[in-house]
Amino acid sequence: MLDKNGIAKRIAQEVQDGFYVNLGIGIPTLVANYVRNDIEVEFQSENGVLGMGPFPFEGEEDADVINAGKQTITTLPGASFFDSALSFSMIRGQHVDLTILGAMEVAQNGDIANWKIPGRMVKGMGGAMDLVASAENIIVAMMHTNKRGDSKLLKQCSLPLTGVGCVKKIVTNLAVLEVSNKGFKLLERAPGVSVEEIINATEGDLLIEGEVLEMKI
Amino acid sequence: MLDKNGIAKRIAQEVQDGFYVNLGIGIPTLVANYVRNDIEVEFQSENGVLGMGPFPFEGEEDADVINAGKQTITTLPGASFFDSALSFSMIRGQHVDLTILGAMEVAQNGDIANWKIPGRMVKGMGGAMDLVASAENIIVAMMHTNKRGDSKLLKQCSLPLTGVGCVKKIVTNLAVLEVSNKGFKLLERAPGVSVEEIINATEGDLLIEGEVLEMKI
Amino acid sequence: MINKKVKNVQEALQGVTNDMTCMFGGFGLSGIPENAIAQLVKLDVNGLTCISNNAGIDDFGLGLLLQKKQIKKMVSSYVGENDAFERQMLSGELDVELIPQGTLAERCRAAQAGFPAIYTPAGYGTEVSEGKETREFDGKMYVLEYAFKADFAFVKAWKGDAAGNLIFKGTARNFNPNMCGAAKITVAEVEELVPLGTLDPNNIHIPGIFVQRIFQGDVYEKRIEQRTVRPKL
Amino acid sequence: MINKKVKNVQEALQGVTNDMTCMFGGFGLSGIPENAIAQLVKLDVNGLTCISNNAGIDDFGLGLLLQKKQIKKMVSSYVGENDAFERQMLSGELDVELIPQGTLAERCRAAQAGFPAIYTPAGYGTEVSEGKETREFDGKMYVLEYAFKADFAFVKAWKGDAAGNLIFKGTARNFNPNMCGAAKITVAEVEELVPLGTLDPNNIHIPGIFVQRIFQGDVYEKRIEQRTVRPKL
Numbered sequence: 001m002l003d004k005n006g007i008a009k010r011i012a013q014e015v016q017d018g019f020y021v022n023l024g025i026g027i028p029t030l031v032a033n034y035v036r037n038d039i040e041v042e043f044q045s046e047n048g049v050l051g052m053g054p055f056p057f058e059g060e061e062d063a064d065v066i067n068a069g070k071q072t073i074t075t076l077p078g079a080s081f082f083d084s085a086l087s088f089s090m091i092r093g094q095h096v097d098l099t100i101l102g103a104m105e106v107a108q109n110g111d112i113a114n115w116k117i118p119g120r121m122v123k124g125m126g127g128a129m130d131l132v133a134s135a136e137n138i139i140v141a142m143m144h145t146n147k148r149g150d151s152k153l154l155k156q157c158s159l160p161l162t163g164v165g166c167v168k169k170i171v172t173n174l175a176v177l178e179v180s181n182k183g184f185k186l187l188e189r190a191p192g193v194s195v196e197e198i199i200n201a202t203e204g205d206l207l208i209e210g211e212v213l214e215m216k217i
Numbered sequence: 218m219l220d221k222n223g224i225a226k227r228i229a230q231e232v233q234d235g236f237y238v239n240l241g242i243g244i245p246t247l248v249a250n251y252v253r254n255d256i257e258v259e260f261q262s263e264n265g266v267l268g269m270g271p272f273p274f275e276g277e278e279d280a281d282v283i284n285a286g287k288q289t290i291t292t293l294p295g296a297s298f299f300d301s302a303l304s305f306s307m308i309r310g311q312h313v314d315l316t317i318l319g320a321m322e323v324a325q326n327g328d329i330a331n332w333k334i335p336g337r338m339v340k341g342m343g344g345a346m347d348l349v350a351s352a353e354n355i356i357v358a359m360m361h362t363n364k365r366g367d368s369k370l371l372k373q374c375s376l377p378l379t380g381v382g383c384v385k386k387i388v389t390n391l392a393v394l395e396v397s398n399k400g401f402k403l404l405e406r407a408p409g410v411s412v413e414e415i416i417n418a419t420e421g422d423l424l425i426e427g428e429v430l431e432m433k434i
Numbered sequence: 435m436i437n438k439k440v441k442n443v444q445e446a447l448q449g450v451t452n453d454m455t456c457m458f459g460g461f462g463l464s465g466i467p468e469n470a471i472a473q474l475v476k477l478d479v480n481g482l483t484c485i486s487n488n489a490g491i492d493d494f495g496l497g498l499l500l501q502k503k504q505i506k507k508m509v510s511s512y513v514g515e516n517d518a519f520e521r522q523m524l525s526g527e528l529d530v531e532l533i534p535q536g537t538l539a540e541r542c543r544a545a546q547a548g549f550p551a552i553y554t555p556a557g558y559g560t561e562v563s564e565g566k567e568t569r570e571f572d573g574k575m576y577v578l579e580y581a582f583k584a585d586f587a588f589v590k591a592w593k594g595d596a597a598g599n600l601i602f603k604g605t606a607r608n609f610n611p612n613m614c615g616a617a618k619i620t621v622a623e624v625e626e627l628v629p630l631g632t633l634d635p636n637n638i639h640i641p642g643i644f645v646q647r648i649f650q651g652d653v654y655e656k657r658i659e660q661r662t663v664r665p666k667l
Numbered sequence: 668m669i670n671k672k673v674k675n676v677q678e679a680l681q682g683v684t685n686d687m688t689c690m691f692g693g694f695g696l697s698g699i700p701e702n703a704i705a706q707l708v709k710l711d712v713n714g715l716t717c718i719s720n721n722a723g724i725d726d727f728g729l730g731l732l733l734q735k736k737q738i739k740k741m742v743s744s745y746v747g748e749n750d751a752f753e754r755q756m757l758s759g760e761l762d763v764e765l766i767p768q769g770t771l772a773e774r775c776r777a778a779q780a781g782f783p784a785i786y787t788p789a790g791y792g793t794e795v796s797e798g799k800e801t802r803e804f805d806g807k808m809y810v811l812e813y814a815f816k817a818d819f820a821f822v823k824a825w826k827g828d829a830a831g832n833l834i835f836k837g838t839a840r841n842f843n844p845n846m847c848g849a850a851k852i853t854v855a856e857v858e859e860l861v862p863l864g865t866l867d868p869n870n871i872h873i874p875g876i877f878v879q880r881i882f883q884g885d886v887y888e889k890r891i892e893q894r895t896v897r898p899k900l
Contacts, residue, residue, distance in 0.1 A: 018669050020876050040669045042830075042876070046535060047461040048605045050874045051668065051830070058663040063464060063656035064592075064604035070462040071662035077864030078668040078830030080874035081604050083611040083639075084461070084487075085543045085780075088536030092555065092781030095848055095876045116561075121524070122532065123514035129562060130536030133555035134781060164559035235436050237643050257436045259597075259643070263768060264694040265838045267641045268435065268597070275896040280697060280889035281825075281837035287695040288895035294631030295435040295597030297641040298837050300844040300872075301694070301720075302547075302776045305769030309548030309788065312615055312643045333794075338757070339765065340747035346795060347769030350788035351548060381792035550786055550804030571783035603869060636836060637870045 002173045002190045002217075007141050009034045009217045011100055011171050014139055020044055022091065022131060024101030025069045027141040031100055042078075044096055046127040048087050051079030068127065091127070092134045099135040101128060103142050103167075105157045108204040110167045110179040112140065113159035125162060132163030144172035144201045151203035153177065153184055174198050176215060183207045188215040219390045219407045219434075224358050226251045226434045228317055228388050231356055237261055239308065239348060241318030242286045244358040248317055259295075261313055263344040265304050268296030285344065308344070309351045316352040318345060320359050320384075322374045325421040327384045327396040329357065330376035342379060349380030361389035361418045368420035370394065370401055391415050393432060400424045405432040435630060438598035438622075438648045443473045446621045446647045450586060452479050453506070457542065457587040457613040458486035458496060462659045465606030466495050469623045469651035470588040480504040485582055487538060487609055489513040494657050503527065509582075511535035515659070533562060537579050539609060544581035545616035546644065551580045584617035590651070591640070594624035598642025599633050607639065615644030623651040668863060671831035671855075671881045676706045679854045679880045683819055685712050686739070690775065690820040690846045691719035691729060695892045698839030699728050702856045702884035703821040713737040718815055720771060720842055722746040727890050736760065742815075744768035748892070766795060770812050772842060777814035778849035779877065784813045817850035823884070824873070827857035831875025832866055840872065848877030856884045 002010065008030035015021060015031070017039035023029050032052075035041050043052040045067040052067060053074040061072040090096050103114040112132055115125040132138060145151055153170065170177045175198045176188040183205025186198060189212050199206055219227065225247035232238060232248070234256035240246050249269075252258050260269040262284040269284060270291040278289040307313050322330040329349055332342040349355060362368055370387065387394045392415045393405040400422025403415060406429050416423055440446045447470060450456075456474075460466030474482075475498050482505050489508055490497035499505050500518040507529040513519055522528035533541075534556040544552050553576035557563045567578040589610040592603035600622055602610055614620050627650040642648075673679045680703060683689070689707075693699030707715075708731050715738050722741055723730035732738050733751040740762035746752055755761035766774075767789040777785050786809035790796045800811040822843040825836035833855055835843055847853050860883040875881075 020669070042669055044876070045605070047464075048608050049868075050876055051868070055662045055664045057666045061658060061661055061663060062604065063658045064606040066462065066464050066605050066658075066660070068461075070464070070659040072658060072660070073662075075868055076668065078828060078832060078875065079868045080832055080871040081602075081607055081868050082871075082874055083602075083607050084535070084539035084609045085612045086874075088539055089776075089780035089848075090874070090876050092536060093779055093848055094781060111559075121520050124510060124512035124532045125534055125557075125562075126512040127535035129534035129560065130554075130556040133534075133558060134536075161560045237436070259436055261643070262838075264697075265841050266635075267643055268635070272895045272897045274899045278891060278894055278896060279837065280891045281839040283695065283697050283838050283891075283893070285694075287697070287892040289891060289893070290895075292635055293435065295595060295599065295642065296635045297599055297638040298635050298835075298840055299638075299641055300835075300840050301768070301772035301842045302845045303641075305772055306543075306547035306615075307641070307643055309769060310546055310615055311548060328792075338753050341743060341745035341765045342767055342790075342795075343745040344768035346767035346793065347787075347789040350767075350791060351769075378793045548788070550807070550809060552785070553783055555781070574783070576783060601869075636834075 001193055005030055006217060007171050007173060010176065010215055011139055011141055015041055015098060019097040020095065021098045021100065022046065022096050026102045028100040028102060029069065044090060046087050046091065048082050048084060049075060049079065051076045088130055091130055094134060094136055096135065098137045099131045100139045100141055101131065103140045105152050105154055105159050106140055106167050106170055107154050107157045108179065108183045110165040111157045112162050112167050113157040114162050116160045128162050132166045138167050140167050140170045142172055144174040151201055153202045153204045155204045174201055180207055186212050188213055190215060218410055222247055223434060224388050224390060227393065227432055228356055228358055232258055232315060236314040237312065238315045238317065239263065239313050243319045245317040245319060246286065261307060263304050263308065265299050265301060266292060266296065268293045305347055308347055311351060311353055313352065315354045316348045317356045317358055318348065320357045322369050322371055322376050323357055323384050323387055324371050324374045325396065325400045327382040328374045329379050329384050330374040331379050333377045345379050349383045355384050357384050357387045359389055361391040368418055370419045370421045372421045391418055397424055403429050405430055407432060435597045437596050438642055438645055439596040440647045440649050442649055443469045446649050447473050447477065450477060450479055453481040454585040455483040455583065457584045457617055458484060459589040459608065459610030459613050461487055461605065461608040463495050463657045465590050465608050465610055467588040467590040467623050468654055470621060471495065471498055474499060475502060481506045483507040485509045485584060487511050487535060489516050489519050491515050492517050507531065509533065511538050539612050541579055541582045542609065542612040542616045546612065546614065549581055551578050554579055582616060587613040587617035587620040589613050589620065589622050591622055591624045593626050593628050593633065594622055594648050595628055595630050595633055597630060598622065598645030598648050599638045600640040600645065601633060601637060602639050611640045614640045619646045620644060622648045624648065625654055626650065668830045670829050671875055671878055672829040673880045673882050675882055676702045679882050680706050680710065683710060683712055686714035687818040688716040688816065690817045690850055691717060692822040692841065692843030692846050693719065694838065694841040695721055696728050696890045698823050698841050698843055700821040700823040700856050701887055703854060704728065704731055707732060707737065708735060714739045716740040718742045718817060720744050720768060722749050722752050724748050725750050740764065742766065744771050772845050774812055774815045775842060775845040775849045779845065779847065782814055784811050787812055815849060820846040820850035820853040822846050822853065822855050824855055824857045826859050826861055826866065827855055827881050828861055828863050828866055830863060831855065831878030831881050832871045833873040833878065834866060834870060835872050844873045847873045852879045853877060855881045857881065858887055859883065
């Protein structure tokens with residue numbers, strides 16, 4: 001079974017040379033730590049920066065240079081700042097190659113819910129709805145089940161949607177899955193996790209073809 | 218009767234303190250020469266400059282600094298350059314206060330035709346259609362009649378339109394007129410021009426109320 | 435040059451009254467019009483509809499207006515980190531309209547650029563598109579979203595001049611340029627008002643035509659919401 | 668940093684074939700992609716649909732492509748000053764679609780920003796809106812205009828870096844930034860390709876994400892169309 005860093009590590013393998021990547025808050029943020037050194041990737045943050053670097057050294061924080069999580073950041077050579085409209089032009093115009101974000105629920109048709117739980121305080125969707133409605137390549141990073149042990153991979157989302165039919169791939173603590181028209185296609189098992197465990201933790205239809213290999217991370 | 222410079226001089230009186238002004242090619246360009254010195258006005262050119270100054274001194278021309286007429290220009294302190302989309306945001310968003318342009322025909326309902334003569338080579342509308350469709354304050358600068366002596370102030374335009382119901386005021390070599398719902402309202406006569414002459418040169422309905430004063434220029 | 439410079443924040447906010455719709459630049463606490471917000475607190479205007487990506491924190495940013503219950507409605511994309519906000523929203527005192535961040539930016543830009551409405555894919559098939567017109571283009575669904583109509587836009591820039599030209603710094607730029615000219619009156623506050631002719635015409639982010647009033651803010655706290663650092667090696 | 672630098676104009680234009688739709692930055696002869704145009708002449712591709720505000724003059728700019736009859740259709744706002752253009756248009760060899768200048772800019776921007784279409788007031792009630800969808804918003808009429816679909820965008824900037832970041836100069840900026848990312852492949856040529864990290868991230872007009880290929884042009888003639896001066900006193 002993977003921990004959060006493990007999920008991030010596995011997703012990092014999906015990041016290809018020359019990709020512009022938008023990382024959501026939470027596990028997705030960790031992905032940046034595990035991207036191979038021999039490929040070139042640029043991170044975009046929707047508040048208006050392309051070419052983000054690591055967090056600043058203590059004492060070098062700049063209130064005017066933050067990411068979408070409101071964290072202080074640095075920029076790398078070749079970085080640029082821009083306004084929110086141009087930032088979402090990058091996203092909506094599909095110039096960003098890969099979006100990685102968390103989710104509360106994913107349905108087997110690719111629907112995603114990650115912004116609202118009825119009856120609870122709703123903080124808002126931020127840029128998530130623009131990202132999922134626009135991106136051609138969306139990977140969801142999440143735990144396979146919620147805190148109560150209920151599956152987050154469902155036949156249908158029960159929570160209010162963030163976007164429809166948009167998720168392509170899901171990486172959880174248990175597995176890597178792909179959205180197909182016959183249900184979640186099981187691509188890989190997490191180290192030490194059996195297909196049986198994945199079946200038990202998945203409420204949606206699971207498509208298993210041949211032997212399911214253990215992921216290499 | 219006014220010459221082209223006289224028309225420009227009269228129109229310059231319409232330019233108020235604090236106005237952003239877009240000048241078309243031809244007579245409108247001359248208006249800049251006659252704006253009072255004691256008011257602040259900024260000239261916008263739709264190819265992407267605000268705060269245009271006079272033409273450059275010989276030898277100081279810059280191919281990268283031109284106006285919409287493709288003439289070399291200079292800029293004044295406080296000027297800015299911008300792209301075409303932002304330039305038309307200024308125009309369409311009604312941030313430009315006054316548009317002055319030429320016309321082949323103006324109709325008494327405010328329609329304007331200034332870009333196309335069927336059967337002849339058509340050069341295009343450039344930014345004129347955006348300007349007339351957007352501006353709240355449009356003054357047309359033109360001769361009262363064409364080269365054949367036919368009136369250019371008509372009941373209805375005969376040429377393909379540039380914009381509908383948009384012209385507010387017209388300054389010609391003979392008169393200053395306002396578009397009203399009863400026809401062209403005659404506001405002023407050019408020096409030495411009689412009301413009779415204006416009536417004879419105007420095909421559209423002319424509204425004459427009381428004494429028509431001679432313009433002061 | 436048309437002079438946009440006003441003496442101070444008092445003059446800059448003249449004409450702001452109860453029940454107006456106001457835009458506020460900023461992302462989180464970065465690039466917010468600190469001086470305009472402080473003056474709105476002093477003016478004690480209320481019933482405001484605020485268009486702003488976020489709602490500040492309890493003791494800073496728009497949170498200051500929330501504390502005094504000056505806000506009737508928030509139009510935002512993300513409103514966490516604010517207790518007063520949560521209480522007023524749950525009690526029904528505060529009306530909240532949550533919209534996608536890109537939609538927020540573009541509805542501002544539409545107002546600035548004279549577009550009545552835009553078609554965006556964001557929110558299609560979600561609560562956000564309920565009751566809204568939708569339409570297919572090239573096999574993809576879009577939602578029709580209208581340009582904002584606001585009375586005042588309060589923006590904050592790094593440098594500006596008396597002509598109203600603005601330059602922003604880093605990610606403090608965010609929504610600020612998109613809100614300039616998107617309201618009847620745009621009030622820009624700057625960290626530094628520089629002499630006319632100092633700013634390179636090539637580097638101006640927002641030409642002065644989009645700004646009605648400009649002043650240099652007295653002080654900028656520029657609070658950091660999530661100070662995140664790595665240790666020096 | 669993702670490297671967009673290509674060796675030369677030959678490499679930059681790889682993949683351009685007959686009958687493609689290409690965008691060209693520039694206003695008159697100012698800010699046109701001189702090197703890309705020269706290479707298109709050499710490549711002798713034809714049947715091109717060109718989206719460009721103007722069509723050059725007889726012996727410069729897109730006029731060079733017109734001379735060789737490489738252009739099938741022009742989409743422009745103003746096409747004067749060109750005899751070859753006039754002859755081919757009147758003889759029916761050249762198809763011409765004239766559209767308002769602001770519409771041209773915004774149809775590029777729509778393609779860049781992922782908007783399928785826009786509503787603009789320009790051209791309503793004229794030939795330009797014939798056969799097009801129109802709609803009323805707040806008592807004013809608008810025309811629905813679609814985002815362009817282009818294969819290549821050729822733009823010209825002043826400075827750029829290997830990441831594809833661009834800075835334009837003066838009014839040579841014009842349509843160039845709006846065309847970046849508005850086609851499948853955007854080719855930027857620059858007067859000066861500067862080392863990475865040289866450009867201030869705050870002053871970049873177009874971030875490299877909108878550019879696929881960048882190269883430094885061999886030579887820039889930068890011809891002036893209407894040299895207008897005043898005498899020195």
